[in-house]
Amino acid sequence: xxxxxxxxxxxxxxxxxxxxxxxxxxxxxxxxxxxxxxxxxxxxxxxxxxxxxxxxxxxxxxxxxxxxxxxxxxxxxxxxxxxxxxxxxxxxxxxxxxxxxxxxxxxxxxxxxxxxxxxxxxxxxxxxxxxxxxxxxxxxxxxxxxxxxxxxxxxxxxxxxxxxxxxxxxxxxxxxxxxxxxxxxxxxxxxxxxxxxxxxxxxxxxxxxxxxxxxxxxxxxxxxxxxxxxxxxxxxxxxxxxxxxxxxxxxxxxxxxxxxxxxxxxxxxxxxxxxxxxxxxxxxxxxxxxxxxxxxxxxxxxxxxxxxxxxxxxxxxxxxxxxxxxxxxxxxxxxxxxxxxxxxxxxxxxxxxxxxxxxxxxxxxxxxxxxxxxxxxxxxxxxxxxxxxxxxxxxxxxxxxxxxxxxxxxxxxxxxxxxxxxxxxxxxxxxxxxxxxxxxxxxxxxxxxxxxxxxxxxxxxxxxxxxxxxxxxxxxxxxxxxxxxxxxxxxxxxxxxxxxxxxxxxxxxxxxxxxxxxxxxxxxxxxxxxxxxxxxxxxxxxxxxxxxxxxxxx
Numbered sequence: 001x002x003x004x005x006x007x008x009x010x011x012x013x014x015x016x017x018x019x020x021x022x023x024x025x026x027x028x029x030x031x032x033x034x035x036x037x038x039x040x041x042x043x044x045x046x047x048x049x050x051x052x053x054x055x056x057x058x059x060x061x062x063x064x065x066x067x068x069x070x071x072x073x074x075x076x077x078x079x080x081x082x083x084x085x086x087x088x089x090x091x092x093x094x095x096x097x098x099x100x101x102x103x104x105x106x107x108x109x110x111x112x113x114x115x116x117x118x119x120x121x122x123x124x125x126x127x128x129x130x131x132x133x134x135x136x137x138x139x140x141x142x143x144x145x146x147x148x149x150x151x152x153x154x155x156x157x158x159x160x161x162x163x164x165x166x167x168x169x170x171x172x173x174x175x176x177x178x179x180x181x182x183x184x185x186x187x188x189x190x191x192x193x194x195x196x197x198x199x200x201x202x203x204x205x206x207x208x209x210x211x212x213x214x215x216x217x218x219x220x221x222x223x224x225x226x227x228x229x230x231x232x233x234x235x236x237x238x239x240x241x242x243x244x245x246x247x248x249x250x251x252x253x254x255x256x257x258x259x260x261x262x263x264x265x266x267x268x269x270x271x272x273x274x275x276x277x278x279x280x281x282x283x284x285x286x287x288x289x290x291x292x293x294x295x296x297x298x299x300x301x302x303x304x305x306x307x308x309x310x311x312x313x314x315x316x317x318x319x320x321x322x323x324x325x326x327x328x329x330x331x332x333x334x335x336x337x338x339x340x341x342x343x344x345x346x347x348x349x350x351x352x353x354x355x356x357x358x359x360x361x362x363x364x365x366x367x368x369x370x371x372x373x374x375x376x377x378x379x380x381x382x383x384x385x386x387x388x389x390x391x392x393x394x395x396x397x398x399x400x401x402x403x404x405x406x407x408x409x410x411x412x413x414x415x416x417x418x419x420x421x422x423x424x425x426x427x428x429x430x431x432x433x434x435x436x437x438x439x440x441x442x443x444x445x446x447x448x449x450x451x452x453x454x455x456x457x458x459x460x461x462x463x464x465x466x467x468x469x470x471x472x473x474x475x476x477x478x479x480x481x482x483x484x485x486x487x488x489x490x491x492x493x494x495x496x497x498x499x500x501x502x503x504x505x506x507x508x509x510x511x512x513x514x515x516x517x518x519x520x521x522x523x524x525x526x527x528x529x530x531x532x533x534x535x536x537x538x539x540x541x542x543x544x545x546x547x548x549x550x551x552x553x554x
Contacts, residue, residue: 029435029523030359035511037358038518041070041351042411045325046343046505053342054329055302055377063325064305067375070354071307075361079306079372080394086304088377088388089240091127094232096294103250105138107287108263114256120209121229122250124293125197127238131247131295135288136164136206140261142275142282143168143175144208145190146199149542150182154275158282161204164289166257167196168272169210174450175276186424186449189464189542193251194455201244207289209250211257211272225251234381237299240391248291261285302326304385305375306394309360311529313368318395319528320372320467321356321521322386322458323349323406324379328499337501344493344503349406350375352518359522360529367529369401376458379407386458390465398550401528402428402535403469404521405459408498412489413510415475417444418517422454425543426468427535428524435523439516444475466546468535470524472517 044066051059068084078084095101101116114120124131142154144167152172168175171191173182182188189195193210200208214221229251238245252260254268261268264285274280305325311317327342341347357373372394376385393400418436420429423445433443446453454460459469476486497503528535534551537544 029519029526030362032358032362033355033515033518033522035515037355038348038351038511038515039509041354042343042347042511043505045350046341046347048339048341050341052329052340053325053327055326056300057329059329060302060326064303067305067325067350071305071357071373074307074354074357076307076309076357076373079308079374084305084307086306086389086392088302088304088385089237090234090300090302090378090384091237092232092234092298092300093123093127094296094298095123096296098230101291101293104290105260105263105287106135106290107138107260107285108265110263112260112263114252114260117226117230119256120250120252121225122207122209122248122291122293123229123233124247124295125201125235125245125249126247127235127297129295129297130293132292133164133206133248134290136162136290138164138166138285138287138289140271140283140285141165141167142280143171143190144196144199145171147182147188147190147542149545152182152278154280154282155199155203160200162206164207164209165200165203165205166209166211166252167200168275169193169196169213170450172276175272183424183449183540186446187452187455189455192452192455197246197249198243201246204244205246207248207250207291208246209252211254211268212251213254222253234378234384236384236388236391240388248293260287263287302377302385304377304389307357307373308394309357309367309371311368311370312366314532315370316395317399317401318370318372319367319401319525320374320403320462321353321406321525322374322376322403322462323353324377324385324458325350325375326377326380326385328380331501334501340499340501341504343505344410345408345498346379346406347505348409348411348514352406352409352514352521355515355518356522356525360526363526367526368531369529370395371525371529379458383458383461386461390461390467397465397467398554400462400467403459403462403467404428404525405457405469405471406518406521407457407471408473409514409517410474410490410493411506411509411511411514412474412478412486414479414513414516415441415486416477416479417442417475418520419444419447419473419475421446421471421473422449424538425454425463425541426470426537428468428470431524431527431535432470432472432520435520438523439520441475441516441520447476463543466543466550468537468547470521472521474513474517
């Protein structure tokens with residue numbers, strides 16, 4: 001496998017020119033990236049005229065057309081073999097009447113009924129209009145993890161074909177509080193709810209129910225689960241995302257799980273604690289589950305918008321910069337402001353994508369490798385645009401050097417630091433630290449690794465495909481106010497504006513900080529695009545094996 005060396009950082013340091021910067025005596029890496037340019041782009045993409053940028057709506061169409069026009073003005077080439085667009089096929093599944101959905105459990109000589117929204121949520125992942133599960137044996141399988149590299153298999157010696165498995169959220173490292181088990185408090189992909197369903201499907205289960213806990217294990221309250229699962233669920237068609245899919249996937253509240261286990265004569269909390277430790281064995285509840293789901297199935301599509309700068313020496317190799325253009329559209333049922341403008345999420349990411357594209361276009365000499373600027377769609381619906389891209393890449397995945405993703409860059413002014421989301425994954429982090437050092441700044445690790453934010457934006461689609469991927473979040477050490485002011489500002493957005501109509505452009509925002517962040521990300525990409533070398537995953541990354549396999553096969 002090819003390797004990245006520190007020589008890249010040394011060479012880049014010799015090429016950068018010094019200039020005053022908001023965080024101190026730092027070096028900008030391109031004069032094309034400016035706070036004013038950032039401001040102008042963010043204001044435009046998050047304006048009311050875009051109607052919240054929901055794919056398939058007039059506002060979404062206007063957003064796509066606007067991005068194409070900016071790509072043209074910058075001087076990019078169409079990124080998809082002569083086209084600006086890459087069509088992403090979708091299938092939508094919506095319950096006909098969620099209020100009528102009940103989970104019935106026969107156990108202990110009686111029957112318990114669990115209500116949709118209050119006790120549980122459920123959906124078929126098979127895009128079928130009618131799914132009925134009857135008398136499916138229930139087994140508690142701990143975290144539902146099969147991780148050979150950690151010598152952990154909750155399904156070992158167990159046949160769950162046609163059964164209902166109940167699993168815990170997160171992974172054993174979080175539950176056990178052991179820093180040597182998995183990655184300790186830092187969530188691995190084995191802790192994500194998407195993985196739980198994938199593994200249960202591979203094991204042949206009929207239904208998988210994840211127990212929700214309102215603490216750091218889930219990272220969000222039950223209301224988020226209930227609201228998210230109450231409406232249509234989008235996915236790629238089976239032909240575009242092969243592999244087994246569960247007939248029924250869902251969540252249980254902790255209270256519902258406790259009642260279900262108690263009826264079977266079991267203590268849920270005690271068994272959950274036992275599941276944290278090696279040696280745990282699955283528990284048959286001696287109970288059976290039944291559920292019927294009637295759904296409306298619809299097919300549609302959305303578009304990734306792709307721009308390209310072709311490499312001068314290695315045009316067949318590519319560095320990808322990504323940011324999602326979609327948001328949540330409008331909600332006519334709301335009083336007052338009904339538009340989810342998404343100025344932070346992800347107007348700032350699109351603004352950064354365009355500013356970095358300007359920097360590459362102005363760069364002398366031109367990059368040796370090609371650079372793809374991917375404004376991807378349907379991030380808010382499960383990273384579907386980026387997932388489709390990695391299934392149908394413009395440049396083969398084994399020729400894709402890295403992905404650098406930008407999502408929800410908080411506009412709080414200049415900071416002394418920058419947070420690496422999912423820190424501890426790849427050598428891209430070393431490159432970023434070197435770039436920040438030239439700026440007189442420093443990197444900090446993921447501040448809430450147990451929440452698994454590394455798995456919640458578009459870089460994760462590339463990581464799953466084996467491509468080293470980098471995601472950052474605004475730092476918390478503000479030049480004006482320090483960490484107390486920084487944390488307060490970041491929490492204000494998360495607590496009060498994230499995914500609400502209050503995520504609006506504010507003319508008082510100071511864009512110098514996010515422009516500086518974009519400078520650092522550009523520098524990482526510039527080094528990669530000007531090199532012949534390949535960054536690697538760290539040895540304990542769960543994505544390393546896939547990359548090694550594809551690179552060794554070259």
